[in-house]
Amino acid sequence: MSRAWPLLARGTLLALLVALVLEPAWFEPLFRPLTRNGAPAIYDQGSLLALTLHHVQIVALACLAASAVAIVLAILVTRPIGAEFLPLSRAVVNIGQTFPPVAVLALAVPALGFGDRPTLVALFLYGLLPIFENTLAGLTTLPPAVVDAARGVGMTPVQRLLRVELPLAAPVILAGIRLSVVISLGTATIGSTVAAATLGEVIIAGLTSSNLAFVVQGGVIVGLLAVLLHDGLAAAERALARRAGIRPA
Template identity: 50%
Template sequence: MTEHWASRWRVPVIWGLLLLAGCLLMGQLEALFRWVEPDSRDVIFSRVDFLVLLGRHLLVVSVAAVLATLIGVGGAIAVTRPGGRDFLPLVAQVASLGQTFPPVAVLALAVPVLGFGTLPIVVALLLYGLLPIVRNTLAGIEGIDPSVREAARGMGMTSGQILRQVELPLAAPVILAGIRTSVTINIATAALGATVGSSNLGDPIISGIVNGNTAYIVQGAVLIALLALTVDSVFARLAPARRA
């Protein structure tokens, strides 16, 4: 059992350790980044500790993911019920609308209303992450064989019981795939929060662009990539478990 667990989670653990090593040991790579940016006085981003930036990045993405999952899954379930089917096209269009606007445009519109800080980027990530969740939840629930529902009704199950015990378990792998896509995309998109005062792993990238420091940009980009790979590999390991 232990060997199976270790084999199953080896890849996420490796990516996670590389991410932590990058945050903790970035300063030890000064010689390498000095080669990348030989003309800059400072080649290691030191304004904020990388572990702090990682924590802030995870917090923003997690809050947006939880809200997007609750709204996306809840909305999709509502419009697959008999009383909500008339609103199915509207929900699908609203979810699609979120991804037609670039996150930068959403931030530009949100800042005058919400101010600078974390809230505008959470709103942008929420809107940007809704579509995959809504789309996959609809596909997962609508793709269930009607005979399965009829069999559940024949057993005397109520509509709520059918949803909880039949539809959601069968649709779970598809729903999880939508959440996985949403979160992975938003890990990269969250870096834009640094432009509106939401400190995260986008800080080195934005600072590098402003100051013409390629080393800063590389540091932020590498850490965000490692975070995305870590989270994506975790979702990849969860998917088979949900099907079992």
């Protein structure tokens, strides 16, 4: 019974998200009290499905790029040949946290123009830090006995990395990716200020027209996406931990 409730909750949230995106008119009675002066209760300036899919696509591309760069950097600085680059690497991945995403967008637009590219750059920079730090933590807190055993059986450094270190560190690395994804889902909404097709369009349309119904629609869809992706990635972390023989937290 205890396992059935989480599954039921996940299914309910997923069904709600699908219904909000595919059949938003079903929810008009709920949103109508949030409107004034006969304003539409359901966002009618574009397709919620198209905006949602594009929003997720932008976040996925940015997080994949951030994961590749952050993980490679963390691997490099945990090897003897790259240990001296740790301070520089930390300075690089902290850039996204030093500058707010809005500032990054403002700086990127003159060079990249309006659209998706400035948003991708902002999300990429913003997502580096949690992935890098978690990968670093995962690779530097491995059980010494396991690493020594791998070295003792004659594994090369590359074999130890691919067969021992990364599999054991995978749950911690995925936790950093999960954090990056959740942050990026919310942050991506500001991409609509530079003409990126994200769910921020719904929220901005509501703010500019004083239509609270639009703001709530956009916010609820982003929130449901964040909860479902967070839950899915957390489940993947637990599966990786069990596979590596680690007791899930």
